[in-house]
Amino acid sequence: MRGRVSSGLVAAGTAVALGCLALTVDNLRRLRTPDAGAAPVPAPEPVTVVLPVRDEAAAIEPCTRAVRAAMDRLPGPARLVVVDDRSGDGTAELARRVAAEDPRVEVVAGAPTPPGWLGKPWACQQGAETADTGQRPGVLVFVDADVRLEPHALAASVALLRSSGLDLVCPYPRQQAHGTAERLVQPLLQWSWMSTLPLGLAERSARPSLTAANGQLLVVDAAVYGAAGGHGAVRREVLEDMALLRALKRVGGRGVVVDGSTVATCRMYEGAGALREGYRKSLWSAFGSPLGAAGVVALLVLAYVVPALAALRGSRAGLLGYAAGVASRVLVARRTGGRAWPDALAHPVSVLALGALTADSVVARRRGTLRWRGRPVEVGR
Incomplete structure (x- = not known):
């Protein structure tokens, strides 16, 4: 009886892995990419780049330098609004030095976070409110300080937004990973949505479950952003x-994540400690509830760990499931500029690491110990 149950689990896991591999292949055909060779923008229009920063003294100058170079490629008026979210490490002084060199750059001293708001949405909202797009609504671009844009990034991304007819696109930067912990976990960012979200359906559907986005680099039509309530709609x-x-979808907008590996790079966390701290603050909310988190992790283990363990015992079905997981990782890595080999071979270990990080985040949330940059992660805590 135990053998039949074990064989059934291996078969089920392998079937899920093969299904996700098939979806990955289909998504790779559909995945939109900002085209560096395309005409920059169909017509000149105002573009405002919002850069929220808090204690980013090491990143502010290289980030703003790259943004300014990318603004040079835009045919219409462009502004960079740096919102200093009450930094204590000299970030504001460095930002003002950049603004003194370029009249297109404005530094906003962030106001204290109001009740009912988290820090980043509040900083983004303040930046968006400074946008002066004239008679035309224009485009808002939100970028994180750890992102480095290529010179063609803004022009190509805005061109994709307009040519696709979408209201929001998130060019997913190429994720830079160094060291064992980063190389195990960071490649799962692109792989996760590429292997589970049907991109063609996600573009058309208003369903909240069919949504993937990335705030590292987010390009949105300013008028639709305003109609959705801006970051005020997601303040908590x-x-x-x-x-x-999801807020844009509720007002009839459409958007999707796209391949931004040719227009931007990002190293989110440096080292295992920073990686654990960063994922602890957010993974608890990624799956809707602790039960949802447990269900997703269990499904990942079924699909990518159980077949691998069975393969070690000589199971052909397990070997097929393990190979499907590795193949999916390799295909995504090659498309998005990641490291395919030998990292993809450790895919089951990556899944276990993600499960451990998720459990750590859920436990920390229940204990009320979640903090980021010196502030509580949850409103009211």
């Missing part, structure tokens, strides 16, 4: 990027 959300796209 830890994953404000996902919530913002």
Whole structure:
């Protein structure tokens, strides 16, 4: 009886892994990419780049330098609004130095976070409110300080937004990973939505479950953003990027994540400690509830760990499931500029690491110990 149950689990896990591989292949055909060779923008229009920063002294100058170079490629008026979210490490002084060199750059001293708001949505909202797009609504671009834009990034991304007819696009930067912990976990960012979200359906559907977004680089039509309530509509959300796209969908907007590996790079966390702290603040909310988190982790283990363990015992079905997981990782890595080999071979270990990080985040949330940059992660805590 035990053998039949074990074989059934292996077969089920392998079937899920093969299904996700098939979806990955289909998504790779549909995945939109900002085209560096395309005409920059169909017509000149105002573009405002909002850069929220808090204690980013090491990143502010290289980030703003890259943004300014990318603004040079835009045919219409462009502004960079740096919102200093009450930094204590000299970030504001460095930002003002940049503004003194370029009249297109404005530094906003962030006001104290109001009750009912989290820090990043409040900083983004303040930046968006400064946008002066004239008679035309224009485009808002939100970018994180750890992102480095290529010179063609803004022009190509805005061109994609307009040519696609979408209201929001998130060019997913190429994720830079160094060291064991980063290389195990960071590649799962692109792989997760590429292997589970049907992109063609996600573009058309208003269903909240069919949503993937990335606030590292987010390009949105300013008028639709305003109609959705801006970041005020997601003021309490830890994953404000996902919530913002859902808010746009509620007012009839459409958006999707796209391949931004040719227009931007990002190293989110440096080292295992920073990676654990960063994921602890957000993974608890990624799956809706602790039960949802447990269900997703269990499904990932079924699909990518159980077949691998069975393969070690000589199971052909297990070997097929393990190979499907590795193949999915390799295909995504090659498309998005990641490291395919030998990292993809450790895919089951990556899944276990993600499960451990998720459990750590859920436990920390229940204990009320979640903090980020010196502030509580949840409103009211």
